[in-house]
Amino acid sequence: MTTRIGVAVMAVLLVLYLVLVGDRAVKFLLTGEPVAIAIGVALIVLPLIGAWALARELFFGMRAEKLGRILESENALPAEEIPVSPSGRPDRDAVDAVFPHYRAAVEAAPNDWRPWYRLGLAYDGAGDRRRARQAIREAIRLHADS
Incomplete structure (x- = not known):
């Protein structure tokens, strides 16, 4: 709020x-x-x-x-919590462990907006705002087309 x-x-x-x-x-x-x-x-x-x-x-x-x-x-939001350092930066090893799952989901269903949105959330959680916005824009576009 x-x-x-x-x-x-x-x-x-x-x-x-x-x-x-x-x-x-x-x-x-x-x-x-x-x-x-x-x-x-x-x-x-x-x-x-x-x-x-x-x-x-x-x-x-x-x-x-x-x-x-x-x-x-739909209870389909990502459940992973990416640990962060005291400075607020995401733990690189944890980020590297999470992304393959979300990328594979997008590659398996490239025309479904849900994996794209979850990938965007993963990017956002990792602090990569540019890629997060791109992935979520793609999810918005795919949702509008469906």
């Missing part, structure tokens, strides 16, 4: 920022000066990119959470 509150607070702050920057952009555009107009256009384009990125991340989170709830209702 605290994650949702944090996301909501950040989203509200970003929207507030976008509104304030948008106001400044309009004021720059209304000056009629070429340099000010260029700044105004940049101030419109950059917040649009920010809004797009925010929407993309929120939709990703909602779809990933939906798949997680489905797996939880």
Whole structure:
């Protein structure tokens, strides 16, 4: 629940920022000066990119959470706990022992979203956020196609 509150607070702050920057952009555009107009256009384009990125991340989170709830209702979430060092880094040997199982499951059923999602959770638990997001995006895509 605290994650949702944090996301909501950040989203509200970003929207507030976008509104304030948008106001400044309009004021720059209304000056009629070429340099000010260029700044105004940049101030419109950059917040649009920010809004797009925010929407993309929120939709990703909602779809990933939906798949997680489905797996939880099926009692199919991974049960392994990867031990971590005092610094919070995952134990490399434990990670290396867990991944072959999840990779083999994906290779056995490459068109099923469930193994992809579990692989993403394993990557996330190991601290590899980039691969975790790729695997979960693939799970979302496969779920949408089914």
